Amino acid sequence: MIHLYYSDMLVENITDLVGNTPLIRLERINRNLYGKLEAVNPGGSIKDRAALQIIRDAYNSNRLNRGQPVIEMTSGNMGAGLAFVCRHFGNPFIAVMPLGNSPERLKILKAMGTEVVLTDQVDGEPGMVTGKDIEYATEIAKEIAEKRNGFYVDQFYNPSSVRAHFNTTGVEIFKDMPDIDVFISAVGSGGTFIGVSRYLKSKKTSVKCIAVEPEKAAILKTGRVTNSRHIIQGTGYCRIPPHWEPDLADDIITVTDGEVADMTKKLTKDMGLYVGYSSGANVAAARKYISGSDREEKIVVILFDTAYKYSDI
Ligand SMILES: Cc1ncc(COP(=O)(O)O)c(C=O)c1O
Structure with a gap:
């Protein structure tokens, strides 16, 4: 114990x-x-646990290479996990985050060198991020992943x-x-x-x-x-x-x-x-x-x- x-x-x-x-x-x-x-x-x-497992599994299955950008929609916690895990593995990380998340989360991500894309809220408000807010941020994250030939984390489906x-x-x-x-x-x-x-x-x-x-x-x-x-x-x-x-x-x-x-x-x-x-x-x-x-x-x-x-x- x-x-x-x-x-x-x-x-x-x-x-x-x-x-x-x-x-x-x-x-x-x-x-x-x-x-x-x-x-x-x-x-x-x-979320650090999921971030580490996702990046390790992606390397082990050759879906992610050193230096390749990693992209995810995040309400902040997965973002903080991916930020330090990506630093460690040598991948740039781009976080797509609905605006309603707290400024503290943005500050942490930026401090760790993450590129942060903030998306408008669809029906939530500051401090209350809804399912629709994250669906919209997810669409943007997928577009960025496609354009930049990045690895899209997809925490809900992964x-x-x-x-x-x-x-x-x-x-x-x-x-x-x-x-x-x-x-x-x-x-x-x-x-x-x-x-x-x-x-x-x-x-x-x-x-x-x-x-x-x-x-x-x-x-x-x-x-x-x-x-x-x-x-x-x-x-x-x-x-x-x-x-x-x-x-x-x-x-x-x-x-x-x-x-x-x-x-x-x-x-x-x-x-x-x-x-x-x-x-x-x-x-x-x-x-x-x-x-x-x-x-x-x-x-x-x-x-x-x-x-x-x-x-x-
Ligand atoms: C503060 C907080 N609580 C609970 C959860 C839920 O964890 P899970 O995604 O494993 O269901 C999350 C996920 O991001 C979270 O950020």
Whole structure:
């Protein structure tokens, strides 16, 4: 259960710092609840894992060569991951990002030498990037990839994303907590939920895997969207992820913006965990799950990213 961290590690390069993140007990919420703290990845989020796997797989299958541009539509976290991974492998990186993402994300990308193309929002607003906003940015990214003979990452469709979480995140969770009963995670591309759930269920069929969605954009749970705007950035895009496997989700819990904002604040104020809204969403969903359960169960949630990337946390 105890991880040994960087103080006893000599690492060769930044990619060695991706993954092997800690599970932290969220005692102030519930003593059986643990958060996998992905903010400690070098790019500040869980997307570093997918970025590294995608670029490695692209090199290994000769779809990407040294010096060739890499292009992706990103809400920021995948961009930060790709920015340092591309630096390491020697590929220029072009990020296409909807304007509604926080200025902090733009600053990080630029600092790492990324060429950033900002796209207009279709129906979102600053701090709320919708599915339509990312569809529009995706079209622009594809055009740029075509024109510049680049490698288009395609995080929603790229199977390396799911593979990253099957091979690393899921393995780490099960190694640290073989007695896990419940896994809870919000869904963006679905890479995290699908990869981790597949791995955990392959090891222990009784593990319950629970997805989290914004209450008014619960397309996976209800098939309906009444309002596509919400604060859980990086998730809840009002579309079914391409690799979605309905049978992996034993349940889907919905959360409101108010619940998410309160829990995100609580994690910071009460526990010093300065994490983003999707982390707060997962913990808020866990609290709902616990309040409706009469059993003592070991629960793991994903704490996706650091709040340093947000203007309003
Ligand atoms: C802050 C944040 N939370 C959650 C997610 C969802 O992760 P996934 O794409 O693996 O479903 C993302 C993805 O970009 C994200 O940026």
